[in-house]
């Protein structure tokens with residue numbers, strides 16, 4: 001069987017039936033914004049891309065296990081297997097899922113708010129977004145790296161998607177008290193943070209349902 005692949009405007013999904021890895025791929029095309037600093041050189045570009053990948057990887061990868069149930073041949077064949085979910089950010093120059101502004105700022109300048117605009121597939125990040133920072137309303141000792149939180153928006157934790165949930169630090173969020181959550185002001189994953197991805201994976205195969213545990 002090998003690979004079952006799905007392409008969407010914001011991410012691609014590759015189920016590898018041999019390794020039992022499910023890889024969610026996002027192609028990012030960067031727009032390098034100098035913001036009054038020196039021009040971006042290749043080394044700086046490479047370094048920030050690698051840092052984005054590394055910080056995303058630390059939070060989102062190797063943490064989840066997926067099991068499959070259902071009446072499909074696929075579900076029956078793999079019912080005893082455990083699938084693993086990985087995310088991959090690919091730096092591309094064309095054919096991007098996301099257009100990503102990366103803005104140079106001073107290393108102690110935390111005044112800017114990064115964001116993900118789901119509808120137009122645009123992300124805005126700052127060079128400090130790989131650093132730990134204490135967010136408004138965070139309990140003592142709870143910090144966050146913005147890149148890992150923003151990545152959460154880019155994989156479907158977005159208020160632009162009907163029925164989805166997004167920023168949990170909003171007082172209206174039912175998860176507002178869960179401060180250590182990555183979509184709140186901390187760094188911890190919750191099963192709900194995979195709701196959109198799981199829905200996309202489930203839609204790849206009829207009569208097949210994946211469930212995820214942390």
Ligand SMILES: [Zn+2]
Pocket residue numbers: 149150153166167
């Ligand atoms: Zn947010």
